[in-house]
Amino acid sequence: MEKIFCDIRKCLGCKSCEIACGVEHSTSKNIFKSIREEKKPRQRVIVRSTTKEPFPLRCHHCEEAPCIEACMSGAMYKDEKGVTRHDPDKCVGCWMCIMVCPFGAISRQESLALKCDLCPDREDSFACVEACPTKALFAGTWDEFKKRLGQEKR
Amino acid sequence: MKKQDKSIDKASQELLEIAEREGIDTAWERYEAMVPQCGFGELGLCCRNCLLGPCRIDPFEEGPQKGVCGATPEIIAARNLTRMIAAGASAHSDHGRDVAHTLLLAAQGKTEGYGIKDEDKLLSLANELGIKTNRRDKKEIAKEVAEKVFSEFGQQHGELQFSHRAPEKRQALWRKLGIMPRGIDREIVEVMHRTSIGVDNDPENLITHGMKTALGDGWGGSMIATELSDVLFGTPRPIRAKVNLGVLKEDEVNLVVHGHEPTLSDVIVTASQDKELIELAKKNGAKGINLAGICCTANEILMRHGIPIAGNFLQQELAITTGAVDLMLVDVQCVMPGLSSVARCFHTKIVSTSPKAKFPGAEHVEFNEEEALPIAKKIVRMAVENFKNRMKEKVNIPKVKMDLVAGFTAESVFKFLGGRYRATYRPLNDAIINGRLRGAAAIVGCNNPKIKQDWGHVEMAKELIKNDVLVVVTGCSAIANAKAGLLKPEAAFQYAGKGLQEICQAVGVPPVLHVGSCVDNSRILITLCNVVNEGGLGEDISELPVAGAAPEWMSEKAVAIAFYVVASGVFTVLGNPFPILGSREVTELLTRRLTEVVGANFAFESDPIKAAQLMIDHINKKREALKLKPVMYEKEEVLVK
Ligand code: SF4
Numbered sequence: 001m002e003k004i005f006c007d008i009r010k011c012l013g014c015k016s017c018e019i020a021c022g023v024e025h026s027t028s029k030n031i032f033k034s035i036r037e038e039k040k041p042r043q044r045v046i047v048r049s050t051t052k053e054p055f056p057l058r059c060h061h062c063e064e065a066p067c068i069e070a071c072m073s074g075a076m077y078k079d080e081k082g083v084t085r086h087d088p089d090k091c092v093g094c095w096m097c098i099m100v101c102p103f104g105a106i107s108r109q110e111s112l113a114l115k116c117d118l119c120p121d122r123e124d125s126f127a128c129v130e131a132c133p134t135k136a137l138f139a140g141t142w143d144e145f146k147k148r149l150g151q152e153k154r
Numbered sequence: 155m156k157k158q159d160k161s162i163d164k165a166s167q168e169l170l171e172i173a174e175r176e177g178i179d180t181a182w183e184r185y186e187a188m189v190p191q192c193g194f195g196e197l198g199l200c201c202r203n204c205l206l207g208p209c210r211i212d213p214f215e216e217g218p219q220k221g222v223c224g225a226t227p228e229i230i231a232a233r234n235l236t237r238m239i240a241a242g243a244s245a246h247s248d249h250g251r252d253v254a255h256t257l258l259l260a261a262q263g264k265t266e267g268y269g270i271k272d273e274d275k276l277l278s279l280a281n282e283l284g285i286k287t288n289r290r291d292k293k294e295i296a297k298e299v300a301e302k303v304f305s306e307f308g309q310q311h312g313e314l315q316f317s318h319r320a321p322e323k324r325q326a327l328w329r330k331l332g333i334m335p336r337g338i339d340r341e342i343v344e345v346m347h348r349t350s351i352g353v354d355n356d357p358e359n360l361i362t363h364g365m366k367t368a369l370g371d372g373w374g375g376s377m378i379a380t381e382l383s384d385v386l387f388g389t390p391r392p393i394r395a396k397v398n399l400g401v402l403k404e405d406e407v408n409l410v411v412h413g414h415e416p417t418l419s420d421v422i423v424t425a426s427q428d429k430e431l432i433e434l435a436k437k438n439g440a441k442g443i444n445l446a447g448i449c450c451t452a453n454e455i456l457m458r459h460g461i462p463i464a465g466n467f468l469q470q471e472l473a474i475t476t477g478a479v480d481l482m483l484v485d486v487q488c489v490m491p492g493l494s495s496v497a498r499c500f501h502t503k504i505v506s507t508s509p510k511a512k513f514p515g516a517e518h519v520e521f522n523e524e525e526a527l528p529i530a531k532k533i534v535r536m537a538v539e540n541f542k543n544r545m546k547e548k549v550n551i552p553k554v555k556m557d558l559v560a561g562f563t564a565e566s567v568f569k570f571l572g573g574r575y576r577a578t579y580r581p582l583n584d585a586i587i588n589g590r591l592r593g594a595a596a597i598v599g600c601n602n603p604k605i606k607q608d609w610g611h612v613e614m615a616k617e618l619i620k621n622d623v624l625v626v627v628t629g630c631s632a633i634a635n636a637k638a639g640l641l642k643p644e645a646a647f648q649y650a651g652k653g654l655q656e657i658c659q660a661v662g663v664p665p666v667l668h669v670g671s672c673v674d675n676s677r678i679l680i681t682l683c684n685v686v687n688e689g690g691l692g693e694d695i696s697e698l699p700v701a702g703a704a705p706e707w708m709s710e711k712a713v714a715i716a717f718y719v720v721a722s723g724v725f726t727v728l729g730n731p732f733p734i735l736g737s738r739e740v741t742e743l744l745t746r747r748l749t750e751v752v753g754a755n756f757a758f759e760s761d762p763i764k765a766a767q768l769m770i771d772h773i774n775k776k777r778e779a780l781k782l783k784p785v786m787y788e789k790e791e792v793l794v795k
């Protein structure tokens with residue numbers, strides 16, 4: 001399946017993906033307007049760093065997703081394409097998914113879990129990938145990503 | 155982006171197609187590759203002013219809300235914007251300084267390239283500056299004028315001389331607010347000080363000083379540039395010319411001047427008429443030497459010599475794409491470093507001339523005022539000699555050009571309204587008072603690929619003149635409107651409202667008046683002062699039914715202009731917002747509260763028609779406040795609203 005990958009060697013920590021994700025999940029989809037919306041749009045990718053190297057934390061849509069196993073209400077589920085989805089109507093806010101996610105990809109919005117939904121309002125692109133100025137973020141299959149890493153000279 | 159979405163200009167569209175075919179990158183492609191642009195930058199929420207940072211504030215209020223030093227979004231946005239003002243004011247003022255330097259050299263007899271073309275203006279400036287003129291040699295006077303003006307740049311206290319041209323009420327307000335500029339450079343230095351880590355952390359205090367700095371530009375650096383250029387090169391008078399890339403000639407040497415200062419372009423005009431060089435051109439197989447300009451240096455020689463204009467800011471790379479430019483000479487400001495990579499696809503030589511501005515891949519022929527003419531001739535010769543390298547098969551000159559009338563100034567045009575024998579502003583004021591004219595508006599500024607080229611300028615101008623608002627234009631806006639045919643007297647019949655049409659017909663002027671380059675926005679300030687002084691329309695600029703706009707701005711210079719215009723009391727609409735929207739407080743201050751401070755504020759509106767409507771609404775409000783008669787030919791729909 002097509003996923004979003006990151007070549008963390010190229011991540012500069014600019015947080016452009018965060019901004020693009022926030023704007024994408026706003027009502028207006030316009031940066032100037034989005035920051036004034038009553039319900040603040042929330043980004044689902046967060047740039048952090050351990051020692052020095054920055055990297056974006058976001059959902060990897062694991063094949064065997066711990067969050068789904070841990071979710072007692074069935075809010076986390078796999079759709080037919082293998083995307084890990086979150087159903088806010090079922091979410092009870094127990095935060096088990098946050099505890100078990102190995103990537104720290106889930107955050108909270110009020111009493112609900114919040115994670116990458118692969119830009120449902122877009123047809124064939126992802127806001128964060130498009131915004132990444134160094135092209136560290138990449139959309140494609142695992143094989144395509146590996147191939148791309150191999151092609152990189154550095 | 156389709157070519158129709160990039161520009162409304164037919165010549166641009168034609169060349170964009172060629173550029174695409176040939177794989178030539180222009181600003182539009184580079185812009186597209188840059189999108190989405192950094193959100194922190196767009197909102198004004200990143201700070202690099204010290205090495206605790208770089209810092210950035212999360213606009214969605216999840217992540218950090220303060221810089222390492224504790225700076226809030228308000229502080230960061232205000233500091234960044236104030237620095238933009240300083241940069242813009244520096245550009246105009248350094249230009250003014252260079253013109254003053256040239257005047258000094260000319261007065262000292264140290265250069266052959268320049269003389270004193272407008273003695274009347276020299277004398278009136280001398281009087282204004284308190285310099286004796288009785289029985290004195292004009293060179294002596296010029297020397298003293300230049301020295302006096304020079305001292306205004308480094309002046310440490312007191313007030314700038316030309317700021318005293320403003321209406322009394324305005325001057326009093328500036329003094330009360332503490333924004334009467336003391337010296338041109340001093341205020342700029344103070345911006346850099348205040349905005350460094352841990353100095354001024356009050357957004358309003360910062361913006362207030364920004365206005366002071368901007369006033370030092372509008373009523374200082376820029377005004378000096380205009381006035382002294384008039385002395386040296388002559389005060390413009392209405393003149394006919396042609397515009398757009400179609401002015402380039404297939405069978406002549408095409409030399410394009412691009413940049414801003416008239417010191418070089420003006421002698422290039424002389425050099426290009428040199429008999430020997432024309433002979434040489436003929437020997438090289440060309441029919442002659444064709445000079446054309448881009449950006450404001452073009453406006454300077456258009457206004458004074460009727461030299462054709464090849465295009466505005468976004469057409470600099472397209473001019474080279476015609477394959478017909480033998481040499482492009484550049485000085486300072488708005489010259490894209492991308493030029494040389496386009497030039498590499500053709501035979502075009504790019505020649506940089508200013509010690510302040512060198513470009514990758516350009517040949518550098520350093521200009522200095524002392525040897526102006528020999529250097530100018532050398533450059534023209536280079537162009538002539540490069541003609542033979544032109545690749546015929548690569549030449550594509552669009553058959554697009556337009557007639558225009560330019561060369562209006564505060565001295566000339568508005569006085570024409572009174573007839574040549576009784577020169578006065580009375581008829582202009584009366585036209586506004588009795589409602590034949592609704593008011594006046596200035597459209598200025600750049601091109602920016604974020605807005606379809608020229609669309610902002612032209613649509614706005616059409617909407618305004620349709621509503622009997624007399625429009626004045628400068629810089630790249632003037633060129634845009636010229637290309638659209640709005641600078642022809644006939645345009646009045648096609649586009650203007652009935653009242654404006656009557657005036658244009660009576661005086662024989664176009665409905666949109668070209669008043670010069672970007673530093674010549676100072677001419678607009680002087681015009682506004684004259685209108686106030688003439689009487690009947692209030693006592694301050696802020697009471698006048700006028701508005702300003704920069705629909706396609708991009709340069710820091712535009713920020714400085716916008717601020718001195720607003721600080722002088724004129725409501726101003728910008729096509730793209732300042733990068734400050736990440737701060738509520740600064741946004742609120744600029745778009746609302748500033749009215750209570752200086753009697754004018756900003757608005758941000760990218761749709762030129764809606765922006766024009768904002769200007770018209772503002773003008774209407776001012777008319778009401780002055781209790782003027784209703785607009786003579788008010789349209790029903792407007793009345794209903
Ligand atoms: S939320 Fe975490 S555990 Fe669940 S699919 Fe995404 S990365 Fe895997």
Ligand code: SF4
Nearest residue numbers: 201204207209221223
């Ligand atoms: S001045 Fe403050 S906000 Fe700016 S970089 Fe330094 S610490 Fe960060």
